Each structure stands twice: as C-alpha cells, then as structure tokens.
Amino acid sequence: MILTDREIKNSLAAGLIIIDPVPPDDAFSSTTVDLTLDPILRIFKELAPGLSASIDPGLPGYKAKDLLAAVTDSFVIPSSGFDLVPGKLVLGWTSERLELPQRGRVAARVEGKSGLARVGLAIHCTAPIIHSGFEGTIQLEIVNHGPMPIKLRPGIPICQLCFEQTMGMPDNSYKGQFLGQTAAPNKA
C-alpha cells in the first residue's frame, strides 16, 4: 500500500518518517516526495591509455567502498553545474537525510523522475529499496543513458521517494522474541 502525500505528511509529523530538512510543499506529489542533489559527487577516474582493468566482486576481501575510494575522486559541483556526458556513471547523494524508524512500519523506494528519465538520466542501478530502519543520505548511482550531456546542478530535484506501508511487523520489530532462546537443532 503506497502512502499518499497526506499520509506521508502525517508520518513526518508523527516522527514515523524523518526527512531532514523537511521538503517544501512543492516537493510533494500525490504519492511521492522529491529529494534534491547534494553538491558532492564521486567521479570515476579515467584509465590511462593502454591500461586495462576490471572490477572483480567475487575476489576474497573485495570491499566495494575501498575500491570506490580508490577509483573515484570527490568533486564538488560548482554553481555553474557539471556536465554528465553520455555513458558515464557518477555517484551522488541526496541533500536530505532520511530515517525510517522500525516503529514506522514503512519502507521506501527511491526512483528517478520522469522529466530527467526522458533525457536519459537514471539515478539508481537496480537497487531502489530502502528498508525500515535505514538512516542516512541516499546514495545515487547516476548514469546518463541519453545522447547529450546532462547538466547536474546542486539542489535540483534528482529523485523521488515512494513510501509503502508494510503488511504487519517484521521479525526484528518484535521485542526480544529470540532473546534467551536457543535454536532448534539443524536438520541435516
């Protein structure tokens, strides 16, 4: 069940969903709320001509964060904007911090905006779900699938959140149901 704008605002008022700073009224639509682009991006370094490299997530010890720290540079978008050229991936974040307390019984999905999608801009790579219990800014995987550069500016509405009420409470919201218990023997 998707929350309407009224229910999202009620949940914000009740502290069941926290967005900091609170989005302005014009950021809401009937069933979503827009979030904006933070000025900081991580841009992938260019490989020197002749150098070949690949990412191997299956290697023991693979750590996505360490790898990304090594192969990207931090970049602050100037007020004049940043041209994302076709075919390029950059990492971005929302300016807003989102918190979905366990008690809220709400999960969310981050999705792109249709106006940006029509010029080829995607903001996530198949990982849209934000689970109950999440706290933080939302990392975006921004790709230009279009034929022309797309200018990214700080503060533009870059994505939208759709909130969904969960059916019942997840296991981790039931207080202490497994505390002090022992697991049933494994059945071989």
Next chain:
Amino acid sequence: MRLKVEKVGEGLHPSEVVVAVPTKNGTEELVIHPRSLNGGRLPIGWPVGSDGDYRLVELPRQTSRGSRRVWVDKKNLDEESVAKETA
C-alpha cells in the same frame, strides 16, 4: 537494541562513515550515517534468530559483501538498552 561496532574509516561522502561488525563468519563492514553511531553502538532491530551465544540481527544497510542479516555474539548487543526499551 544496539550493536557494538567499530568505526574504521570515513565513507565516500561526508554523510557516511564505515563501521566494522564482528560476526560469526568474519568481520563485515557497512556504511552508516554518523548520527547513527552513539558511543560506538549502532541501533538495530531486535534479533530474528538465535543459535547458542549468537544472535541473528538485521543491519540497517547492506554490508560491503551484500549481507543484511548477520550472526553476532550476544555480548556485542547492548543488553542495557534492551532493558530500557522493553520497560
């Protein structure tokens, strides 16, 4: 419920830090918001499973290896906050 973690570095963005979580299957790392950390402890939900001294808990975000639920030693769970939250 709070889980003892260790901050091991900064994230890719100022709104992120990286913490390490000792688990039954080795140390897992995940990115969290700095505000989530309180005295080296990370708020999590209640355990969803139990096996001897280990509890299966769900982390607020995926670890760098893609896990959401991990087995942690119960001694790393904040029993004091359990008492407070169940009171």
